[in-house]
Amino acid sequence: MGMDMSAAIPRSVMLFEAAAAVLLSVFGAAAAVAAAEGAPDGCTRNCGNISIPFPFGVEPRCYVEAGFNLTCDRSHRPPKLFLGDGTVQVLKISVSDSRISIGPKPVTAGTWSGALSDGGPYTLTEQSQLLVMGCNVEVQVLLVGEESSEGPVGSCSAVCSWRPDRNAWYYTVTGICPGVACCLSNLMTGRSSYRFNLLRVNGAAGPNSSAVAWIMEKPGGLDIYSKPLDDNDYPQPLPVVLDWRINHTTCHGNASSATCRSGHSFCKNITQSVDTMQVQHGHLCHCDPGYQGNPYVPNGCHDVNECEDPERYPCYGVCSNTEGGYKCKCLPGYEGNASVPNGCKGKVYMTE
Structure with a gap:
């Protein structure tokens, strides 16, 4: 999800405040x-x-x-x-890790056409970061609501030279931000919305003092790209990944039985740090260990056949699947631990 700041920045210090949030x-x-x-x-x-x-x-x-x-x-x-x-395109929904991937969405200066309201089921994951591409600009990240007075919780400055004898300055990105005319910064995650301030730094001026900012997935990556910044044709970053949760109930009372519908499933409360306290903030359902699938539907969790996935569940002997688990035994005539290489040794028979 991006924020287009391509309008020229005036000579006076520009403070651009976009009431931003990550989704509609x-x-x-x-x-x-x-x-x-x-x-x-x-x-x-x-x-x-x-x-x-x-x-x-x-x-x-x-x-x-x-x-x-x-x-x-x-x-x-x-x-x-x-x-x-x-408004916001969905690229993938995962039940197992309770995440959703959405497509990057450019946003015009001064507005966010998509905003995620506080109290909704989505928050930004720790896989997210702020990408700024521009020339001598700084983007500050601020929280909203009661925490807005705390000041910036993150910032990112993109610095480069501007040559007045050129029509535009160019940037080239190969895989990741190279550190010139762009910057990457971590974000305080677990929030539904943010504000962004755009500042001019180092006396930036001229028609090419522009910038574009994105929230994107780690690790940051763009296709090889070489283009005038004022072309309004920016490279597309990776999708945004959001955590989701069942928002309005917890596992107390009947929450588990009401939402976690499958057998072999359990309910887990989601907590969020508020000041110095941990506050319950919704819940999620998970399949029991040894099971996989969708715990939100009847009979949605089914047994994992560990023997079919030797990379995750190594067995150097005889593997047999069990309900919710598996057994790994040494071949006949051997004993030891068949779950590790060379863990089985030939049996020694004592004779009189």
Whole structure:
């Protein structure tokens, strides 16, 4: 998701404050009631090449709560999946690690066409970073709401030379930010929204004092690119990755039975640091160890056959799958630990 700051920066110090957040508010018009039932029949479960697992859904009653509603736009070939009303494209949904990947989205100076409201199910992951491309500009990151008075929680400065005898200055990026005319900075994650201030530094002036900022996934990467910055044709960074959670309940009471519908599943509360306290902030469902699948639907967690994945579950003897686990034994005539190389030794038989 990007912020286009390509307008020329005046000679006076420019303070550009964009009320920013990472996505469009995606709350549906009506509260979903599917949580107590799991995913009902008749729900769209694919859009183009993107799978739509419950607790997400397109039709009413097909998603767990407001914020998990999606739009499948079939005017595209193939169809494209979007959050909420169709503003931010969804590239991948993962139930196992409770994350969603969205496409980078340029945003015009002064506005964010997509904003993630506080209290929604999405927050920025630790895999995110701020990328700034420009000439002698600094972008400051600030929190919103009650924490906005704390000052910048991050910043990134892009510095370069500007030659007045050239129509534009050029940048080249090969794989990652090279450190000239661009910068990368970590972000305070676990938040739903941020503000960004754009400052001119080192007396930057002239028609080419422009910048573009993106929130993107680590490790940062762009295609090989060499282009005038004032072409308004910027390279596209990697997608943004967001954490999601079931937002309005915790595992206390009936939350687990209402949302974690599969056998061999469990509920885990999500906590967030507020001042010096850990505050419960929604929950997630997981399959038990030795099981995989979707814990939000009945019979969604199924046994993992560890013997079919020797890289993750090594066995140098005889592997046999069990419900929720596996056994690894030495070959007949050997004894020891078959889970490690050369762990089995030939049996020694004592004779009188």
